[in-house]
Amino acid sequence: MGIQWSGVMPAVTTKFTNEDTLDLVNFEKNIKAQVEAGVSGIILGGTLGEASTLTQNEKKILIEKTVEIVQKKIPVIINIAEQSTKDAIEAARLAKEYGAQGLMMLPPMRYKADSRETVVYFKKVANSTPLPIMIYNNPVDYGIEVTLDMLAELAECENIQAVKESTRDISNVTRMRNRFGDRFAILCGVDTLALESILMGADGWVAGLVCAFPAETVAICNLAKAGKIKEAITIYRWFLPLLELDISTKLVQNIKLAEVATGIGTENVREPRLPLAGEERNRVLAIINEGLKSRPILPDYKNL
Template identity: 25%
Template structure:
């Protein structure tokens, strides 16, 4: 399934008491849609899913569904390292009316490839939602091997993978073996164009909070055959993409949004906000590029 070219892994806005700020969430959704996002990933890593309660995720899904009102697809982050809990949250999200589920590889438990396959297969069996696998070994410790992704792609409602391995050879190998309708999204902003060039569909982006229009233009330029112009824009945007990952995400992008007059609040522990020095460096990059 094609969810679009540029999806945004949306931050979760918090108020001064570190509770979800639904008014700012509305403002943020409108900003992202206006910036050209094709879809929203809600309560993923960037949305600080590990520190959101089950009920908070449900409330967030409900609110975003209401605000979006069918304008773009909503992919709910419903995966965890607990297979049964992932099944239950996925089923609840489906009943609410989301358009897909992002399921991360189980972190901390360290399952082998057979365990990973069985985890995703068990979740897929309990929902009709299209599922996007999320392969992020830098955070989860485990990695979906090429063969496991290809095997999972044969399950009818496992339709996509968000790949944050940074391994272009493996991504190319996946693309070479899956059916044409199985989509591969970059999970790294700085690899949007390289992955697109080997057959990837698009990006699940953090940077699109700040440079959404520019990233959408880059993707469109490449699609239209303007490779040189797309590459030039990629190089121009790269310093911002890097700066937005200068500290554990989403601390930098939350600071950047506040700098752009969308105050989404701070992050929840164990994450911490940027230091004043880090903020100065981030804002300098934002000002120098735009």
């Protein structure tokens, strides 16, 4: 399956039972809600997916289960966030073996690689696999920026096809378009900059709050891409207080609490994370409840 790097691609949460095992019942409920809302792909094992706490066997189960649920309607993509090139190459091999159709790749973890090392890392992994790749450019959280000069070198690898743009610099979308044209698809990776990025030429949105509000997220993206800007802005303004729950160190707990409120998830996280408590929990619940009270009626965003 080729990947159209566009539209909304949820970075889904991983569901856990009270016994800290994979909760595939609630996981399936959420994935089906995403598909029904019209998302363009499913991304597993990102930050929201609590990837650093997952075993290799759990990643295998999640990929295989998602492939089964989506029934080839949309691609299944898994994040690669490894410490060594060797481990990243092996992760890519296993992803293909388990049935994933694409990869999202972070630079090396822990060690702060320089530009040359980072480019070589990406190239070696890309050259080891036929799977299409989206580079995850998030220097704010992960400490390494994939610059335009680095992307120019990575353009040699045909299967490096997209960039998840999370620098928080909205003008970077224009810089990429000016330099590379359509060589790379661009997907915004910051919920609070998504509409702005799409209006500046981004192809899509790797979203977080979509985990709890799939229809609203896809509606914003579809309306904006169809030129119905006022309609998109109206929904986006309603959504912004909720979207700000994504730009937090507790984004996983925040978004899982929102999933509970919309009936497509649970609060269970894997330790050392703990569910929200006390005043922090009350503050987040107040934002979620206010959003639910004023939840907009959506237009027919699937048929624009």
